[in-house]
Amino acid sequence: xxxxxxxxxxxxxxxxxxxxxxxxxxxxxxxxxxxxxxxxxxxxxxxxxxxxxxxxxxxxxxxxxxxxxxxxxxxxxxxxxxxxxxxxxxxxxxxxxxxxxxxxxxxxxxxxxxxxxxxxxxxxxxxxxxxxxxxxxxxxxxxxxxxxxxxxxxxxxxxxxxxxxxxxxxxxxxxxxxxxxxxxxxxxxxxxxxxxxxxxxxxxxxxxxxxxxxxxxxxxxxxxxxxxxxxxxxxxxxxxxxxxxxxxxxxxxxxxxxxxxxxxxxxxxxxxxxxxxxxxxxxxxxxxxxxxxxxxxxxxxxxxxxxxxxxxxxxxxxxxxxxxxxxxxxxxxxxxxxxxxxxxxxxxxxxxxxxxxxxxxxxxxxxxxxxxxxxxxxxxxxxxxxxxxxxxxxxxxxxx
Amino acid sequence: xxxxxxxxxxxxxxxxxxxxxxxxxxxxxxxxxxxxxxxxxxxxxxxxxxxxxxxxxxxxxxxxxxxxxxxxxxxxxxxxxxxxxxxxxxxxxxxxxxxxxxxxxxxxxxxxxxxxxxxxxxxxxxxxxxxxxxxxxxxxxx
Numbered sequence: 001x002x003x004x005x006x007x008x009x010x011x012x013x014x015x016x017x018x019x020x021x022x023x024x025x026x027x028x029x030x031x032x033x034x035x036x037x038x039x040x041x042x043x044x045x046x047x048x049x050x051x052x053x054x055x056x057x058x059x060x061x062x063x064x065x066x067x068x069x070x071x072x073x074x075x076x077x078x079x080x081x082x083x084x085x086x087x088x089x090x091x092x093x094x095x096x097x098x099x100x101x102x103x104x105x106x107x108x109x110x111x112x113x114x115x116x117x118x119x120x121x122x123x124x125x126x127x128x129x130x131x132x133x134x135x136x137x138x139x140x141x142x143x144x145x146x147x148x149x150x151x152x153x154x155x156x157x158x159x160x161x162x163x164x165x166x167x168x169x170x171x172x173x174x175x176x177x178x179x180x181x182x183x184x185x186x187x188x189x190x191x192x193x194x195x196x197x198x199x200x201x202x203x204x205x206x207x208x209x210x211x212x213x214x215x216x217x218x219x220x221x222x223x224x225x226x227x228x229x230x231x232x233x234x235x236x237x238x239x240x241x242x243x244x245x246x247x248x249x250x251x252x253x254x255x256x257x258x259x260x261x262x263x264x265x266x267x268x269x270x271x272x273x274x275x276x277x278x279x280x281x282x283x284x285x286x287x288x289x290x291x292x293x294x295x296x297x298x299x300x301x302x303x304x305x306x307x308x309x310x311x312x313x314x315x316x317x318x319x320x321x322x323x324x325x326x327x328x329x330x331x332x333x334x335x336x337x338x339x340x341x342x343x344x345x346x347x348x349x350x351x352x353x354x355x356x357x358x359x360x361x362x363x364x365x366x367x368x369x370x371x372x373x374x375x376x377x378x379x380x381x382x383x384x385x386x387x388x389x390x391x392x393x394x395x396x397x398x399x400x
Numbered sequence: 401x402x403x404x405x406x407x408x409x410x411x412x413x414x415x416x417x418x419x420x421x422x423x424x425x426x427x428x429x430x431x432x433x434x435x436x437x438x439x440x441x442x443x444x445x446x447x448x449x450x451x452x453x454x455x456x457x458x459x460x461x462x463x464x465x466x467x468x469x470x471x472x473x474x475x476x477x478x479x480x481x482x483x484x485x486x487x488x489x490x491x492x493x494x495x496x497x498x499x500x501x502x503x504x505x506x507x508x509x510x511x512x513x514x515x516x517x518x519x520x521x522x523x524x525x526x527x528x529x530x531x532x533x534x535x536x537x538x539x540x541x542x
Binding site (some may be wrong): 005007008010011013014018064065066067068069070072081084085086089092093096115116117118123144145146147148149153157158160161164167168174175176177178179180194235240241244245246248249326327330331334335338339342346349350352353355356370380383 | 421422423424425428429430432433434436437438440441443444445447448449450451452456457458461462469470471472474478481482485488490492495497499500502503504507512513516519520521523526527530532534538539540541
């Protein structure tokens with residue numbers, strides 16, 4: 001029974017984080033996103049339900065339950081019902097191995113403030129996270145509609161393509177930490193170089209961090225990579241035929257996936273629960289690996305704050321960058337991200353062997369220089385994106 | 401052949417086998433997730449109204465009469481892409497164990513060079529495959 005305190009802690013963490021993710025993700029995430037959208041477009045946004053629209057998510061949630069749950073006649077009924085559940089389950093499982101609060105030196109021994117502190121944690125997140133493609137694909141196929149079908153194959157191709165650079169970015173971090181246990185990866189980043197720069201992986205592997213952010217945007221089907229539900233071309237994409245809570249479950253999945261992916265990025269590159277420079281004031285140095293109750297609560301708050309800052313960044317990106325075209329999306333993944341991440345992996349491997357991990361930022365800079373040098377020599381292929389001058393317009397007057 | 405050494409270095413990195421106790425909470429979470437999904441499905445079908453009709457039953461095609469079936473053939477490029485994905489994803493899966501063992505070898509360990517050379521060869525073969533696919537136009541989606 002010596003694992004009982006850990007199990008109780010894990011269940012408490014399940015309840016706590018589930019609420020944080022459900023309330024901060026789908027419910028108030030959508031509210032904040034609508035507000036950000038309205039600010040970006042000089043509108044007011046939701047402001048009718050409650051003060052400044054704060055009760056809007058509750059009204060939306062109730063409305064989703066009360067709306068008609070309609071199954072159109074031509075759908076593949078079993079798969080049609082299964083798909084939303086398949087979309088929401090991986091999203092609710094994937095965050096389990098994130099070490100939200102570090103290790104608590106409690107009266108009942110050392111307890112880790114995560115749901116499961118397992119040695120394959122990073123691989124678990126990747127594996128469960130990529131299961132969400134099944135919900136989208138099956139739902140799109142089962143709806144038996146041309147728009148959902150196109151949305152489904154687009155989503156599948158996109159999520160498959162961006163999984164490879166994502167996995168390679170993760171590998172670059174694993175090579176630094178030498179472990180796939182999330183707790184160890186975070187503890188590896190707690191500390192400073194020359195007392196001033198936090199030893200976060202983003203400063204060692206800046207290219208991997210940026211590419212990883214691009215990949216999580218694509219993996220969670222967010223703009224500028226929301227090809228799967230491009231409303232101008234495909235109505236609603238894969239969820240065109242869905243209504244009521246079945247439709248909402250796809251959204252729950254997407255927003256929880258966003259939060260999980262942000263937590264993954266925080267864990268890999270942004271030092272997890274590490275709050276730089278404040279730990280000098282509290283512990284008189286880099287934060288120790290095991291802290292007391294106040295320490296873990298601080299850790300928890302810092303981790304969640306970082307996660308929601310990243311979620312806010314993803315929303316900001318959505319309302320700033322226009323959507324990619326499908327061939328541009330595929331070109332970015334296969335001709336851009338994969339060669340670069342492969343090169344980064346080779347450089348990281350060699351530098352780890354030579355024990356030069358402190359100079360990885362130089363390796364990153366070298367890779368950037370190589371990419372810039374090679375770029376002009378890459379055969380471009382058919383240039384479908386060429387500019388066709390508007391003959392006779394104000395910008396290109398007709399010459400003949 | 402060097403199993404002992406690998407196990408020692410894994411234990412040093414906190415990678416040793418950690419029993420099933422840590423997975424118990426995952427089971428709880430799985431139950432909650434499945435319960436949540438099924439509850440939503442049942443609740444929404446019980447709570448909402450239910451009316452139907454021949455037009456409402458038909459496929460949604462922006463209000464037009466549906467033309468043909470949606471079960472159509474699609475572009476073969478998606479198949480080729482999926483196969484290429486399989487090659488690379490399996491390659492990455494093989495790289496994870498390497499990435500957890502290789503950095504834990506002591507600097508100057510003769511095994512280190514061996515591990516690195518083998519993986520560089522492995523990645524090199526995939527790069528050749530990648531370049532071949534590129535030349536063959538697998539990634540040309542335009």
